[in-house]
Amino acid sequence: MTASFPPGFRWGVATSAFQIEGATTTDGRGPSIWDTFAAVPGAVAGGDTGEPAADHYHRWPADLGLLGDLGVDSYRFSVSWPRIQPSGSGRAEPRGLDFYRRLVEGLRERGIEPFLTLYHWDLPQALEDNGGWRSRDTAARFAEYAALVHERLGDVVDHWTTLNEPYPCAVAGYGEGRHAPGAKEGDGALAAAHHLLLGHGLAVQAMRARATPQHQFGIVLNQSPAVPVTDSAADAAAAARQDTLLRRQFTDPLFGGRYAPGLAAMFDGVSEFAFRRDGDLETIGVPLDYLGVNYYYRVHVADAPHREPEPALRTVADIGVDTSRLPDVPRTGMGWPVEPEGLTEALVGLHNRYPALPPLYVTENGCVYPDRSDFADYERITFLSEHIEAARTAAMAGVDLRGYFCWSLLDNFEWAHGYKHRFGLIHVDYATQARTPRASYRWYRDFIAAQRLG
Numbered sequence: 001m002t003a004s005f006p007p008g009f010r011w012g013v014a015t016s017a018f019q020i021e022g023a024t025t026t027d028g029r030g031p032s033i034w035d036t037f038a039a040v041p042g043a044v045a046g047g048d049t050g051e052p053a054a055d056h057y058h059r060w061p062a063d064l065g066l067l068g069d070l071g072v073d074s075y076r077f078s079v080s081w082p083r084i085q086p087s088g089s090g091r092a093e094p095r096g097l098d099f100y101r102r103l104v105e106g107l108r109e110r111g112i113e114p115f116l117t118l119y120h121w122d123l124p125q126a127l128e129d130n131g132g133w134r135s136r137d138t139a140a141r142f143a144e145y146a147a148l149v150h151e152r153l154g155d156v157v158d159h160w161t162t163l164n165e166p167y168p169c170a171v172a173g174y175g176e177g178r179h180a181p182g183a184k185e186g187d188g189a190l191a192a193a194h195h196l197l198l199g200h201g202l203a204v205q206a207m208r209a210r211a212t213p214q215h216q217f218g219i220v221l222n223q224s225p226a227v228p229v230t231d232s233a234a235d236a237a238a239a240a241r242q243d244t245l246l247r248r249q250f251t252d253p254l255f256g257g258r259y260a261p262g263l264a265a266m267f268d269g270v271s272e273f274a275f276r277r278d279g280d281l282e283t284i285g286v287p288l289d290y291l292g293v294n295y296y297y298r299v300h301v302a303d304a305p306h307r308e309p310e311p312a313l314r315t316v317a318d319i320g321v322d323t324s325r326l327p328d329v330p331r332t333g334m335g336w337p338v339e340p341e342g343l344t345e346a347l348v349g350l351h352n353r354y355p356a357l358p359p360l361y362v363t364e365n366g367c368v369y370p371d372r373s374d375f376a377d378y379e380r381i382t383f384l385s386e387h388i389e390a391a392r393t394a395a396m397a398g399v400d401l402r403g404y405f406c407w408s409l410l411d412n413f414e415w416a417h418g419y420k421h422r423f424g425l426i427h428v429d430y431a432t433q434a435r436t437p438r439a440s441y442r443w444y445r446d447f448i449a450a451q452r453l454g
């Protein structure tokens, strides 16, 4: 595997604010939609909340030490919007900005490049109270927030990601109700997807207006290729619908200069797409410096009847598909099928579909398996090495791939699953906050060191 990644290829790990920080009421932080959602009985497994998470807000110096020992050259993290604007708008809370400034300076001292994500799902609750991402105003608020962070950290951060995975924000959050804010809507969820993209474009424009030449702007999308379970025309059409909802709803406006063909027809009677305005496509399609791809699994799709026959009552997730028929391949502890070739397919597929595609990074990839008492997680090592190999295959096929980030540095709050599922290279004992590197941490450290030697 050596000498096969391009020179300067980045090796990193990823985290997000709400999943690791804890300290949800510290230093003026306001409530986010995930605080509200986690307080709803039954919404999150085990009744888990954003406390204590990995208490990274207080333990970041030790966590920087673990990053340094790991030997990564890049670290992807997110800024908590409700730490910067506790009620979603207005002047910045200096204590919030100072926290990220200290973190970033600590990274730089260790020679680790910060990859900052502005939005990893923790919308200030005050904005949700005004409609959340259903509302066009939230896109404008997001651009203002982006400008505040960029103004304070632009001299120490070069890589600026607007959104992490708008698909689950819109579909799991406003369609299925599995994620915050827990809504089950059709038109509202489609509006949320549109306004997330609009907010992305407005934020890039706002930051670029005062950027220096080394600043890079990008977005992160989850990319699960859709595979029909049979070769019937009906299943092929179902897979195309799934792909339109999960991928092309986002990638076509971002990189293709058009709304995804087929999206409006899929939601005939559900939405009139009245939230689209002249000029939005130009804003959304602002040229980018990179696209981050998060890959975990492929989706296997069969045609199925809509669950709700009446279009006006349908949620955005009800597109006439059955995604429960998995192939006979190994599964992770999340039940996700292990298919490394899906990562190659996702990267090569983007490269082939969009001539104007910017350079790519794999910004998340990782897995969960039950722990052994000695934290010898050989399954994770196999998973990571097979997926890195799949990324290499894409790079060899001509994809401009610039880096790979493993999800995740630490065990963390896995959204609606709470703390039960552990994605970390480092085990976290939530009662004591003790950190114990797993075998995969040492494997990744040695792997990165070997890459550097060539």
Ligand code: FCB
Residues within 6 Å of the ligand: 016, 019, 164, 165, 222, 294, 364, 407, 414, 415, 423
């Ligand atoms: C991704 C999320 C990330 C984490 C992984 C497992 O969809 O971006 O926060 O939960 O899944």
